[in-house]
Amino acid sequence: MLKDRLYYENPYCQKFSTHVVNVSQDTKGSPYVVLDNTAFYPTGGGQPHDTGTLNGFRVLSVEEVDGEIRHFVAGNLDSPNEVEGVIDWVRRFDHMQQHAGQHILTAAFVELFDFQTVSFHLGNEIVSIDLDVEAVSEQQLDEVEQLANKIILENRPIETKWVTEDELDHDSLRKQLAVTDEIRLVIIPDYDYNGCGGTHPDSTGQVSTIKILSTEKQKRKTRVHFVCGGRVLQQLHKKNRELATTSKLLSAPEDGVAASVEKLLETNRVLEKSLEEVNDELLAFEVKDLLSQQNNYVVKAVFANRPVQSLQKLARLLVAEDDEIIVLFVAENEDQLQFVAARGASVETSMKQISSATLPLINGKGGGSDAFVQGGGERAVTANELLQVMVEYTC
Structure with missing residues (x-):
């Protein structure tokens, strides 16, 4: 059963031992291992797979195919009876933070403005959701970000629960479920009630913080780019380095970079206009010369x-x-x-x-x-x- 998988039983599990069920290759010749049970999360629901090692061999990818979880490894395990798996915890916890942050942010858009999320993507550096609305104002983004971080600061529990369809509280569901048999709920009490198969921390406080970075139009929808937890610091460091470099190039204080860039652009516009005028004068002389x-x-x-x-x-x-x-x-x-x-x-x-x-x-x-x-x-x-x-x- 799904709920017996180790990554669901304990998403904090970093090391485990289990038995090998099958060693094979896919149609492309890539070797994979099927285990009796696993703590490796397979790609699904917008969340990327875990990585780590099996008996010291790197796990490159984890995919679920026809109910079978395939661990693609860099090497040959020689069909051992028992293996030890080690999860790349930095990657796993990052995904837990981003996925839980997505739940919190999505619920904030619903609670404040009834903007529904229609898709979710967890990238290597940035996370995004697509909202079923054509435009979102800066004020709305600020309000959503404030509510999301308030929920994080309150350190509310993040609960998981397996239910049948009959046991569902359909009125509380944030979106329609894609499954009807083994249903896993992720619940933030008095805030969010949603079916989800991803991994999450056990409290909102572990998400640390959420920062909305930007938005862009996607046909008749709005894509919101954001980061959570450790990625907020990564973005802050990245932007701080860029600001410091730009400040140095402009010989301007960091809080004066925008004004310096605006002045530089205005100078450039004046130079371009002057250059165009000079080129027109040169062309006028060239016209006379060619006519002669x-x-x-x-x-x-x-x-x-x-x-x-x-x-x-x-x-x-x-x-x-x-x-x-x-x-x-x-x-x-x-x-x-x-x-x-x-x-x-x-x-x-x-x-x-x-x-x-x-x-x-x-x-x-x-x-x-x-x-x-x-x-x-x-x-x-x-x-x-x-x-x-x-x-x-x-x-």
């Missing part, structure tokens, strides 16, 4: 390592300055050839015919209109050869 070099109303040029977006802007400036010209540009950018062709408003030649003749030569792709085209492809010909073909199709 036109031959039979054709302005042509080859460039090296120049973004096609810059050529597009330059071509539009040229045809706006003189509506009787055709502009033909080719750029050599790394292992590609890119081109731009544009015509003035008084020109009837379609730039599409230039594109159609050019693209096959470079196995390229492109598009545009009768007035303006662009494209790019392989360097199958030289830039000057490609430009010459473009010139031929302006006639």
Whole structure:
């Protein structure tokens, strides 16, 4: 029976002895061991599996398949009659803290705002729940966090109980149960009453604390990221290091980092605007220079390592300055050839015919209109050869 499993009988069990029932491999050839009983929790219900050792061999994964708990190990146990299992307690207790914290936080969302949790994920660093609501305000998050930590501080017992469906108090259930035979309840008296197959500490105080980190939209739901217990300190240390590093880089006190970043961003915006103005002035000079070099109303040029977006802007400036010209540009950018062709408003030649003749030569792709085209492809010909073909199709 489920309730006889060691991880349910005593979630604090760190070492145990039991007998081997079967040693085999899965379809991928990964070796696993089935035990008479186990303290290793298998992946399930949003909670990851335990790790540890069996007779000194590392337990890499624990999965339940068709009611059979498979312990995937790094090595060959040689089918011993008896094995000693040791649980990675740091990992186990962390999962107990996070899972119990999820119960507390989820119940707080229900109690305060009737926001239901529809999924739960316990990650390596952060835990998340998805709420069946499109948006949650900062004030609501603060109120939920305060209530959750109040429940933790009260150090209420966390009780587990096995019941039949007839014994259930359906009115008190936080969510619909997925099972109807062996039902395990996790209960925080006068606060939460919920079916759950995970491992939890025996009191809320052992969760230590809960901190909500952020939220994000997930279609028509809201994902809440949070951490509990030891992970709160980990996040605090991580953020403190980042803040200290940023403070040093900005030569600003830690409580003045935000103001310094805002000032830096404003300076950057001013510089970007100034740079754009200078580039526009340079383009204006370039337009005049290229117009002075036109031959039979054709302005042509080859460039090296120049973004096609810059050529597009330059071509539009040229045809706006003189509506009787055709502009033909080719750029050599790394292992590609890119081109731009544009015509003035008084020109009837379609730039599409230039594109159609050019693209096959470079196995390229492109598009545009009768007035303006662009494209790019392989360097199958030289830039000057490609430009010459473009010139031929302006006639």
